[in-house]
Amino acid sequence: MSLPHAILTALLEKPSSGLELTRRFDRSIGYFWSATHQQIYRELGKLEAEGHIRALPSEQPARGQKKSYEVLPAGRAELARWTAASQDPKPHRDPLLLRLRAAAVVGTAGLEADLNRHLELHRRQLADYEKIEQRDFPPGKDAPHDRIRHLVLRAGIDLETFWTQWLTHALEEFAELPESGTT
Amino acid sequence: MSLPHAILTALLEKPSSGLELTRRFDRSIGYFWSATHQQIYRELGKLEAEGHIRALPSEQPARGQKKSYEVLPAGRAELARWTAASQDPKPHRDPLLLRLRAAAVVGTAGLEADLNRHLELHRRQLADYEKIEQRDFPPGKDAPHDRIRHLVLRAGIDLETFWTQWLTHALEEFAELPESGTT
DNA sequence: CTTCATTTTGCAACTAGTTGCAGAACAAGC
DNA sequence: GCTTGTTCTGCAACTAGTTGCAAAATGAAG
Numbered sequence: 104m105s106l107p108h109a110i111l112t113a114l115l116e117k118p119s120s121g122l123e124l125t126r127r128f129d130r131s132i133g134y135f136w137s138a139t140h141q142q143i144y145r146e147l148g149k150l151e152a153e154g155h156i157r158a159l160p161s162e163q164p165a166r167g168q169k170k171s172y173e174v175l176p177a178g179r180a181e182l183a184r185w186t187a188a189s190q191d192p193k194p195h196r197d198p199l200l201l202r203l204r205a206a207a208v209v210g211t212a213g214l215e216a217d218l219n220r221h222l223e224l225h226r227r228q229l230a231d232y233e234k235i236e237q238r239d240f241p242p243g244k245d246a247p248h249d250r251i252r253h254l255v256l257r258a259g260i261d262l263e264t265f266w267t268q269w270l271t272h273a274l275e276e277f278a279e280l281p282e283s284g285t286t
Numbered sequence: 287m288s289l290p291h292a293i294l295t296a297l298l299e300k301p302s303s304g305l306e307l308t309r310r311f312d313r314s315i316g317y318f319w320s321a322t323h324q325q326i327y328r329e330l331g332k333l334e335a336e337g338h339i340r341a342l343p344s345e346q347p348a349r350g351q352k353k354s355y356e357v358l359p360a361g362r363a364e365l366a367r368w369t370a371a372s373q374d375p376k377p378h379r380d381p382l383l384l385r386l387r388a389a390a391v392v393g394t395a396g397l398e399a400d401l402n403r404h405l406e407l408h409r410r411q412l413a414d415y416e417k418i419e420q421r422d423f424p425p426g427k428d429a430p431h432d433r434i435r436h437l438v439l440r441a442g443i444d445l446e447t448f449w450t451q452w453l454t455h456a457l458e459e460f461a462e463l464p465e466s467g468t469t
Numbered sequence: 470c471t472t473c474a475t476t477t478t479g480c481a482a483c484t485a486g487t488t489g490c491a492g493a494a495c496a497a498g499c
Numbered sequence: 500g501c502t503t504g505t506t507c508t509g510c511a512a513c514t515a516g517t518t519g520c521a522a523a524a525t526g527a528a529g
Contacts, residue, residue, distance in 0.1 A: 105381045106485080112388040122507055136384050137377035142486065144509055170508085179392060186388045187396025190381060192404055194320035195445075198288045198373060200438050201319050205295040205369045207434040209362060213370025221375055247463050251390040254456050255383050262378075265448050273437050280430050289515080305477055325516065327479055353478085 106146050109136045111182040118173040134259055215277050222270040229263035289329050292319045294365040301356040317442055398460050405453040412446035
């Protein structure tokens with residue numbers, strides 16, 4: 104049950120409408136918690152019903168149609184509670200590793216191309232992250248909340264680094280393997 | 287849609303009953319594709335209906351009640367197809383990183399203990415993997431399917447290594463942070 | 470052979486996330 | 500005005516995974 108808390112965090116960082124949230128979930132927040140706009144609208148409805156957020160009515164005099172939401176004290180309290188609560192790590196699910204294991208049984212034919220594609224995607228993501236790091240975390244900024252956000256970004260950077268290295272290594276191994284068929 | 291293919295892979299490695307599969311999903315396969323026994327039984331039913339697997343009737347003369355399944359040629363073909371098919375990487379979902387980001391807004395109170403707990407869990411998982419590596423992949427074994435399985439295990443080892451390092455670093459940063467409240 | 474516990478299989482209901490579609494509001498062109 | 504396209508919001512149906520519970524089969528104990 105993380106989506107409502109992801110939304111609360113995003114709204115605390117900046118009150119937003121559903122669409123603005125959707126856009127932000129495609130960037131920053133979505134890097135480690137993705138969501139579609141339908142999930143977001145549904146969840147906004149629930150959070151409002153529960154009294155955790157409310158629509159900012161003012162701004163435009165009732166015409167500008169984008170409903171923007173802000174977090175109420177109850178919502179902030181719930182987020183703090185959730186953040187502090189102990190949670191067990193969920194077991195991983197990685198289809199690519201699964202495919203590799205299957206390939207050990209049915210053959211590696213066709214897999215190499217997709218490994219290359221994934222490598223390229225991870226390289227691109229890594230480059231994005233590094234650009235964000237340069238932009239948002241120049242040496243010397245160290246307010247506590249910046250340090251924590253930087254830590255999160257580092258996790259992203261190091262994970263992408265790991266995957267590019269692992270995929271590179273995997274492709275080297277593939278190159279040495281005898282060809283094995285599709286059957 | 288990876289579960290059926292995870293099951294096909296497991297059954298190709300060794301024909302098994304539902305319960306045996308469940309046990310194996312708690313170990314090896316489940317390290318990167320977990321599943322509950324209910325998922326497995328349901329999926330076995332579907333796979334049988336589709337003609338991808340069949341129950342081994344023989345063995346015990348109709349008495350030994352554990353239904354064991356084996357993969358049929360159609361199932362193997364489907365697995366090979368799926369393995370070779372291109373798949374987009376799904377976006378990550380990591381509640382711990384999300385909580386950290388929330389903590390940057392609502393305060394880090396209470397989070398440190400859980401980071402320590404996760405660190406301990408990842409260390410234990412890492413130790414498990416390393417034991418498996420020593421047992422199953424002593425230097426010198428390099429049949430192709432062994433090399434591929436070793437590659438998969440290396441991904442697990444390196445990922446756990448990454449998390450223990452990152453969590454250690456995060457905890458160091460926390461130690462330097464001024465205390466921040468629950469509000 | 471009956472009773473009780475355990476193992477193995479499975480159904481049903483629920484939660485979370487995805488996909489397809491559609492209506493309401495605004496914006497631009499005629 | 501009216502039509503057309505785009506933005507923003509949202510419903511409904513579907514898929515995947517989880518949780519709770521229970522029946523059937525076996526095994527052990529009396």
